[in-house]
Amino acid sequence: MKKLVVALSLFILLPICHADNHNVGVSSLSPELQQLFSKEMVQLNLGMQEIMNAYISGQWGSIVPIAKKMENSYVLRQNLSKNQMHELHSKLPKGFLELDEKFHYYSGMLSHASEMKKTELIGFYFAKMGETCVSCHSIYATKKFPSFALQIKSDEHQH
Ligand code: HEC
Numbered sequence: 001m002k003k004l005v006v007a008l009s010l011f012i013l014l015p016i017c018h019a020d021n022h023n024v025g026v027s028s029l030s031p032e033l034q035q036l037f038s039k040e041m042v043q044l045n046l047g048m049q050e051i052m053n054a055y056i057s058g059q060w061g062s063i064v065p066i067a068k069k070m071e072n073s074y075v076l077r078q079n080l081s082k083n084q085m086h087e088l089h090s091k092l093p094k095g096f097l098e099l100d101e102k103f104h105y106y107s108g109m110l111s112h113a114s115e116m117k118k119t120e121l122i123g124f125y126f127a128k129m130g131e132t133c134v135s136c137h138s139i140y141a142t143k144k145f146p147s148f149a150l151q152i153k154s155d156e157h158q159h
Pocket of ligand 1: 025026034038039041042044045048096097099100103129130132133134136137140141143144
């Protein structure tokens with residue numbers, strides 16, 4: 001019964017969500033997954049701040065476990081059922097999944113660079129990681145971060 005209600009409400013809500021194509025990525029997911037996703041983002045943000053603190057104070061060793069956690073996902077990949085995993089891969093757009101993959105690649109590289117205590121490389125991969133946050137938000141999170149939507153509009157004006 002509960003499943004039926006969820007299915008029906010998705011049926012009703014999906015066309016509305018799809019009308020807003022900039023936020024299709026996450027808003028097409030079930031409420032449980034959306035919540036997990038949001039938790040994940042908050043953890044990522046904290047992780048970035050912790051890494052910045054460690055980076056500027058020469059504590060490279062403490063970057064390693066944070067970057068590894070990011071690479072393996074804080075919550076999103078760990079607590080998922082098979083069905084939820086399938087839902088993620090079938091509902092999220094290809095571009096979204098590609099950016100997610102890029103993000104995980106860079107966090108992996110950041111943890112290697114930190115293990116080797118290569119300050120310049122740490123800075124490089126930290127910046128690359130930050131770029132993937134911005135790339136994804138500017139396409140798929142303009143509701144949460146409306147400045148990106150304004151930016152796209154002003155870019156369009158210039159051309
Ligand atoms: C592949 C896409 C993608 C990547 C990569 C990504 N994000 Fe996000 N993020 C999103 C989306 C989509 C939302 C909006 C979710 C929503 O509207 O509920 C979001 C929301 C957030 C939020 C707000 C969370 C909330 O619910 O209050 C924070 C903070 C955040 N992201 C931080 C980060 C940081 C830091 C990084 C990089 C280290 C990052 N994100 C990388 C897609 C991404």
